Amino acid sequence: MIIVPLGVASATPTATRHLSSVALWREGDIHLFDCGENAQMRMLQAGLKRSKIENIFISHFDVDHYSGLIGLLSTLQLQRRDKPLHIAGPKGIKKFVDWNLKFANVDLNFDIRYTEVDEGFESERVVDEDEYYVEARPLNHTKFCIGYRFQEKDKPGKVDAEKAEKMGITEDAQFKALKAGEDVEVEDGTVVKSYEIVGHPRPGDSFAYITDTKYCPNSVKLAMNTNILYHEATFSESLADKAAETGHSTSIDAARVANEAQTKLLVISHFSARYTNPFVLLREARAKFFPAWLATELRPIYTDPAQEKGIVKQKVYIKEIDESKSQGSRSGGRGRGSDDNKKRFRKRRSSSSGSSSSRGRSSDRPRRPRRDDNQERRKRRSDSNSSGRDSNKDYNNSGSSRPPKHITPRTPFDDFDRF
Amino acid sequence: MIIVPLGVASATPTATRHLSSVALWREGDIHLFDCGENAQMRMLQAGLKRSKIENIFISHFDVDHYSGLIGLLSTLQLQRRDKPLHIAGPKGIKKFVDWNLKFANVDLNFDIRYTEVDEGFESERVVDEDEYYVEARPLNHTKFCIGYRFQEKDKPGKVDAEKAEKMGITEDAQFKALKAGEDVEVEDGTVVKSYEIVGHPRPGDSFAYITDTKYCPNSVKLAMNTNILYHEATFSESLADKAAETGHSTSIDAARVANEAQTKLLVISHFSARYTNPFVLLREARAKFFPAWLATELRPIYTDPAQEKGIVKQKVYIKEIDESKSQGSRSGGRGRGSDDNKKRFRKRRSSSSGSSSSRGRSSDRPRRPRRDDNQERRKRRSDSNSSGRDSNKDYNNSGSSRPPKHITPRTPFDDFDRF
Numbered sequence: 071m072i073i074v075p076l077g078v079a080s081a082t083p084t085a086t087r088h089l090s091s092v093a094l095w096r097e098g099d100i101h102l103f104d105c106g107e108n109a110q111m112r113m114l115q116a117g118l119k120r121s122k123i124e125n126i127f128i129s130h131f132d133v134d135h136y137s138g139l140i141g142l143l144s145t146l147q148l149q150r151r152d153k154p155l156h157i158a159g160p161k162g163i164k165k166f167v168d169w170n171l172k173f174a175n176v177d178l179n180f181d182i183r184y185t186e187v188d189e190g191f192e193s194e195r196v197v198d199e200d201e202y203y204v205e206a207r208p209l210n211h212t213k214f215c216i217g218y219r220f221q222e223k224d225k226p227g228k229v230d231a232e233k234a235e236k237m238g239i240t241e242d243a244q245f246k247a248l249k250a251g252e253d254v255e256v257e258d259g260t261v262v263k264s265y266e267i268v269g270h271p272r273p274g275d276s277f278a279y280i281t282d283t284k285y286c287p288n289s290v291k292l293a294m295n296t297n298i299l300y301h302e303a304t305f306s307e308s309l310a311d312k313a314a315e316t317g318h319s320t321s322i323d324a325a326r327v328a329n330e331a332q333t334k335l336l337v338i339s340h341f342s343a344r345y346t347n348p349f350v351l352l353r354e355a356r357a358k359f360f361p362a363w364l365a366t367e368l369r370p371i372y373t374d375p376a377q378e379k380g381i382v383k384q385k386v387y388i389k390e391i392d393e394s395k396s397q398g399s400r401s402g403g404r405g406r407g408s409d410d411n412k413k414r415f416r417k418r419r420s421s422s423s424g425s426s427s428s429r430g431r432s433s434d435r436p437r438r439p440r441r442d443d444n445q446e447r448r449k450r451r452s453d454s455n456s457s458g459r460d461s462n463k464d465y466n467n468s469g470s471s472r473p474p475k476h477i478t479p480r481t482p483f484d485d486f487d488r489f
Numbered sequence: 490m491i492i493v494p495l496g497v498a499s500a501t502p503t504a505t506r507h508l509s510s511v512a513l514w515r516e517g518d519i520h521l522f523d524c525g526e527n528a529q530m531r532m533l534q535a536g537l538k539r540s541k542i543e544n545i546f547i548s549h550f551d552v553d554h555y556s557g558l559i560g561l562l563s564t565l566q567l568q569r570r571d572k573p574l575h576i577a578g579p580k581g582i583k584k585f586v587d588w589n590l591k592f593a594n595v596d597l598n599f600d601i602r603y604t605e606v607d608e609g610f611e612s613e614r615v616v617d618e619d620e621y622y623v624e625a626r627p628l629n630h631t632k633f634c635i636g637y638r639f640q641e642k643d644k645p646g647k648v649d650a651e652k653a654e655k656m657g658i659t660e661d662a663q664f665k666a667l668k669a670g671e672d673v674e675v676e677d678g679t680v681v682k683s684y685e686i687v688g689h690p691r692p693g694d695s696f697a698y699i700t701d702t703k704y705c706p707n708s709v710k711l712a713m714n715t716n717i718l719y720h721e722a723t724f725s726e727s728l729a730d731k732a733a734e735t736g737h738s739t740s741i742d743a744a745r746v747a748n749e750a751q752t753k754l755l756v757i758s759h760f761s762a763r764y765t766n767p768f769v770l771l772r773e774a775r776a777k778f779f780p781a782w783l784a785t786e787l788r789p790i791y792t793d794p795a796q797e798k799g800i801v802k803q804k805v806y807i808k809e810i811d812e813s814k815s816q817g818s819r820s821g822g823r824g825r826g827s828d829d830n831k832k833r834f835r836k837r838r839s840s841s842s843g844s845s846s847s848r849g850r851s852s853d854r855p856r857r858p859r860r861d862d863n864q865e866r867r868k869r870r871s872d873s874n875s876s877g878r879d880s881n882k883d884y885n886n887s888g889s890s891r892p893p894k895h896i897t898p899r900t901p902f903d904d905f906d907r908f
Contacts, residue, residue: 082564083530089560107560108527111502133563133593137556141508141526144552145501166592173585174552175632213594 071096071222071275071373073298073337075365076112078348080304080318080340081134088112088367089134090340092300094220094277095370096202099124103218103279103300109138110145116368121149125197127204128159129281130215131166140170143178151180158185158196158206160214189214193291202274207292209283212317217283219292222274234267275373278333281340284314285323293331297373300365301327302340303351309342321351325358335373339365490515490641490694490792492717492756494784495531497767499723499737499759500553507531507786508553509759511719513639513696514789515621518543522637522698522719528557529564535787540568544616546623547578548700549634550585559589562597570599577604577615577625579633608633612710621693626711628702631736636702638711641693653686694792697752700759703733704742712750716792719784720746721759722770728761740770744777754792758784 072095077088089106093113100122102109113120120142128136136159146155157163164184171178185196187206197204202222209215226249238256239245247254251264278293281302293299304318313320319327321338328336336359341348348364355362363371491514496507508525512532519541521528532539539561547555555578565574576582583603590597604615606625616623621641628634645668657675658664666673670683697712700721712718723737732739738746740757747755755778760767767783774781782790 082567083527083533085530085533088527088530107557108502108507108530111504111507111527114502114504131593133560133595137560138526141552141556148501162592169588169592173581173588174550176552 071220071277071297073277073300073371073373074116074118075300075337075339075367075369075371076109076116077106078339078341078365078367079106079134080302080342081132082343083107083134084343084346087341087343089137090129090281091138092279092339092365093118096220096222096275098122101204101220102126104129104135104281105138105142106134107137108141110142112368116370120146121151123155125156125158125204127196127206127216127218127279128157128163129209129217129279130160130211130213131162132213132282135282136163136166139167140174143167143171143182144174144176146180147176147178154181154183156183156185156197158187158204158218160216161186161188187216193288205292207288209280209288210286210317211282211284215282217278217280217289217292219296220277220279222276224274225272227269227271230267230269234262237262237266239267277373278331280327282318284317284319285326289327290330293327293333296331296333298335298337298371299328299331299333300337300339303338303355304340304342306345306351307354321354322358325355325362328355328359328362334361335371336362337365337371338362490696490716492696492719492790492792493535493537494719494756494758494786494788494790495528495535496525497758497760497784497786498525498553499721499761500551501762502526502553503762503765506760506762508556509548509700510557511698511758511784512537515641515694517541520623520639521545523548523554523700524557524561525553526556527560529561531787535789539565540570542574544575544577544623546615546625546635546637546698547576547582548628548636548698549579549630549632550581551632551701554701555582555585558586559593562586562590562601563593563595565599566595566597573600573602575602575604575616577606577623577637579635580605580607606635612707624711626707628699628707629705629736630701630703634701636697636699636708636711638715639696639698641695643690643693646688646690649686649688653681656681656685658686696792697750699746701737703736703738704745708746709749712746712752715750715752717754717756717790718747718750718752719756719758722757722774723759723761725764725770726773740773741777744774744781747774747778747781753780754790755781756784756790757781 074093074095076091076093077083079087079089083089088108090104091106091109091112092103093116094101094103095118100113100118100120102123102125105126105128110120123146126139126142128139139157143155157167163186167182167184187194187196189208191206191208193205193207195203196206196218200223202220205219205221206216207219209217229245229249234245234248237260238258239248239254239262244254244256244262248262248264248267251268253264254262256262276296277298277300278296279300280289280292281300283289283302289301293301301324302319303321303324304316305313305320307320307322310320310322313323318340324336324338327333336355338348338351338355341351345351352362352364493512493514495510495512496502498506498508502508507527509523510525510528510531511522512535513520513522514537519532519537519539521542521544524545524547529539542561542565545558545561547558558576562574576586582605586601586603606613606615608627610625610627612624612626614622615625615637619642621639624638624640625635626638628636648664648668653664653667656679657677658667658673658681663673663675663681667681667683667686670687672683673681675681695715696717696719697715698719699708699711700719702708702721708720712720720743721738722740722743723735724732724739726739726741729739729741731737732742737759743755743757746752755774757767757770757774760770764770771781771783784790
């Protein structure tokens, strides 16, 4: 499962932050949570195929959370989409889409299935597939607002084939039975217990999207034991009363939910435009909950390291949009990038002592995404690179003379790559 | 008058092109032509104050031409705008805005004045101020579509005060009369003719916005003798039939309008997503009409050289959005940027021989905007550059081994700075 924040602004965009939208990539399908203005373009820039969208979940009817929906739909129409689309949201979403499409005189050639939840509902599965379901619960905002939890269903435990054969299991039927948890009697009459052969069921991946709400119990219920909690943190603690008044969360509230829900990673988003540097928010959240991270637009968050080879390929890096024009050699950072990272990684590992659980979990992984990132970067770099030769030269220099360069923002907070 | 293209894509955005929208800056006021998705954010990035918007003109009801409107309005609302706003467009624009604001439950605390034109109208002044008016005419698209012409009213001719006094004109009343074109009789009985004192009226600046239409006479009428004709060129001539079928123009059509209307500068825009490099369109247009230029997002087009000092300052460069995150020292690249520019500039000057008129006009100017650009670029480059030392090295290499670097796309077509 890969989470790609498409917009992290609140209410009104800043020059650098787009309006709320998050894409969840899973097994080639894309599930969109909220659809702020220009979400369709951000998907393009993130390298996410809009044709792969399966579900769109709208949290509530503040303009900044759905203003990109009609544009996206008409683009899907232009792309000649024919497979149906599912849109879930508060009651009225259908009316909104229908009215606006009618106004623009667009006659979709694909079906839209709507799931509308009405005010005062307790909780509801708006999607229930074989492999995953999406649960919705009401939040506590100035207007009716919904939080979502995307939950993969548990996969059955692994079967120990060798042991099974030793114990005389041969037919598929028997394996099936064992998988289903039943015990099987083999020829010689001995009974093979399911748990002897079948391992623990593997828990499914999970993601909670909670935005535009004060702290409320439902947030915790939605986020309970998730791998990723994507929570709004519009204000810092200093503006707690403003948050209360406008029905938003402070970074502290977000951390509180994360703590009570025992989530594995907290990602805060939906930053008020007044914070040119949202790290102030992260600092507060980190003080209360670890690990926490900032949602960075177009920067994917991987929950399953097996996928960290990067199925999500970013086609256009905002940077490149400009750089494609200037063909200067971008070699410098290369070696720098990688070896500096290793360095920093070691530093981080050694320095890291407390909270061993999460560290234990990831101890064997972290390098992978990092490497992978580098490859990405190298590609980018070599793209904008005029001659391989001098780039190599550069690369050699870099190792020796210069101080390590930072390619992505580096701060004491950046342990992003662990996840 | 300054024209800032905010989006130059057609139908669906590409990774680098936003949906149609153009801002016209005049005397501190901003007039928006079409309002594609994310126009509000592009304005921010272009350094255009959204609070300064006086008029919004919608050409027609294809989603890509108005999908940013509601978002913009709700942002104005959040900015606590109180001065009224004027929106002109095809009949139904009021219904659209009202319905969507009602749906989002937004109660604007500023008034919107609507001018709705209905199908089958001949031509209409949708705005008529003391200093300028905006004329609308129907175009020829698959659905009802309107083209606009923004026309400054002529300023009265200059009064030759000396001559006037020689001829015995003393009182203000007399000057007023003369300015108004009346003749005045002075004490000694001689009649002073107005034309003797008052010079030619000075023609006002003009801009025509013509998008989503086949070639049609109304386009020419709107564009007649404009300083800038902003015309769509969705397709190249090779796709003329597709253009006809979808009710769009080819670059040739755009040039044709420019020729028949005797406009001073043709700017083509609204490029189909299939053209990753719109210069192919420009080449075609240039072959038929000169000077023509491509609309480049966030790149201002000045009609009055006196304003080329750049009242419109671009706050955020797309590149910086990425780089603001990487904290590198500010030094490198600089030299490169500038001197390479000088080089290139010299080259261009010398190579330029024909069409002396326009060159004469601008001979003293072009450096100004270019310098301006350079400073900006320097900033950008130095951002991207983390250590002064190596960047200088880099620069030396580049000077010797490599050909001068291009910072903006440079082609024989690029004589943008003349205007």
